[in-house]
Amino acid sequence: MSGPLEPDLQADQRATLAGSLRELRRAAGLSGERLAARCAMSQAKISRIETGRTLPSVVDVEQIVKALDVPAEAADRLLSLARVANVGxxxxxxxxxxxxxxxxxxxxxxxxxxxxxxxxxxxxxxxxxxxxxxxxxxxxxxxxxxxxxxxxxxxxxxxxxxxxxxxxxxxxxxxxxxxxxxxxxxxxxxxxxxxxxxxxxxxxxxxxxxxxxxxxxxxxxxxxxxxxxxxxxxxxxxxxxxxxxxxxxxxxxxxxxxxxxxxxxxxxxxxxxxxxxxxxxxxxxxxxxx
CATH class of the missing domain: 3.30.870.10 (Endonuclease Chain A)
Known part of the structure; x- marks a missing residue:
């Protein structure tokens, strides 16, 4: 388990995670609706994750990077970010x-x-x-x-x-x-x-x-x-x-x-x-x- 973070740093980590997932989807040329279908999620949930309104679980991020076919190194970085963001x-x-x-x-x-x-x-x-x-x-x-x-x-x-x-x-x-x-x-x-x-x-x-x-x-x-x-x-x-x-x-x-x-x-x-x-x-x- 990653060590605890102070609130401002937690917010930065969550914002970075949301922005990274949004940019990866755009780079893959997928709409939020198509990504949601691949992940068995609702389009509304994908939108909330990408705008930072919903904190994705590590499992959520695993599903998204798999659906986007994200390279292993980048996927590992995002999963590490998700683990940190999920510790308040x-x-x-x-x-x-x-x-x-x-x-x-x-x-x-x-x-x-x-x-x-x-x-x-x-x-x-x-x-x-x-x-x-x-x-x-x-x-x-x-x-x-x-x-x-x-x-x-x-x-x-x-x-x-x-x-x-x-x-x-x-x-x-x-x-x-x-x-x-x-x-x-x-x-x-x-x-x-x-x-x-x-x-x-x-x-x-x-x-x-x-x-x-x-x-x-x-x-x-x-x-x-x-x-x-x-x-x-x-x-x-x-x-x-x-x-x-x-x-x-x-x-x-x-x-x-x-x-x-x-x-x-x-x-x-x-x-x-x-x-x-x-x-x-x-x-x-x-x-x-x-």
Whole structure:
């Protein structure tokens, strides 16, 4: 996977890709309609790709260069360009400048446009699983900054995500590590409430919640939080920002990763029991002070 790009460079790459495909079609003496027929695409889609209104997938570009009989070297260059263009990067600094809560609204829209949302959570429960108290503790930075003013707005939007869990037309699949479940991000009372809340949510028909216990034999590193929307988009969280992946091969790879960790996790009643047991452990600690 190519490294992330800053927004201005991303736009340049996409514009270059659109212009190159347009010029190749013209050089081949084909109309947009004839090229569309060769690629089994609509003429409208070809037009949107060539004008930069639609970002073509790597598969789209493969079909176009094959239909145009583009020489191998030029085809490889265009495919590399498509792979780069299909990786979107947003820094947290950029998100903070426009208001971090706007990003929370974008996530809600992505959830609402997807039938299946898969979330791999190695360090912290997803916002859609959080109680308001836990969300406040998680979103409040230990280092004061501009984003602090957005915390309450972000919590309000996150709580609004939960309406999606009640939609019988959607499925939410979560894989959390034990560390994500028990990491002390808040006072004991809040941790207990968060664990019980997740246990309650796991009983919903739309929720499939699994937990990878620390004693599980997992010979892979759970490096990043990632979310898969249907089979069309993956978002990956980094310390510095977020990356959006649209290349079908990147999506397929993350689906395999999700299945790998899911196969080593507690599920169903065992996962729910694990969450309630962890809540009981915190209750004993609160009671005894140990």
């Amino acid at each position: 990067y947003t820094s947290w600094r950029s998100a903070t400048r426009v208001g971090s809560w706007h990003r929370q609204r974008e996530i809600k829209a992505l959830q609402e446009s997807s039938a299946v949302v898969r979330q791999f959570l190695p360090a912290i429960p997803s916002g859609i699983l959080q109680t308001p108290e836990y969300a406040r503790a998680a979103l409040t930075s230990p280092v004061p900054g501009a984003s602090d003013r957005d915390v309450e707005k972000m919590i309000d939007v996150r709580m609004g995500w939960k309406s999606n869990l009640a939609d019988s037309g959607r499925a939410f699949k979560f894989v959390l590590t034990e560390q994500a479940v028990v990491w002390r991000r808040a006072p004991l009372e809040i941790m207990i409430g968060q664990l019980e809340h997740m246990a309650d949510l796991s009983a919903l028909d739309t929720v499939d919640l699994a937990v990878v216990p620390k004693e599980a034999a997992v010979f892979a590193a759970p490096l990043n939080v990632f979310v898969i929307y249907d089979e069309r988009l993956v978002t990956v969280e980094l310390f510095s920002g977020g990356v959006a992946l649209r290349d079908p091969r990147d999506v397929a790879y993350h689906l395999e990763l999700f299945a790998f960790f899911r196969a080593r996790a507690l599920e169903g009643g065992e996962a729910t029991g694990f969450l309630r047991s962890a809540a009981d452990d915190f209750r004993r600690e609160r009671r005894t002070g140990k």
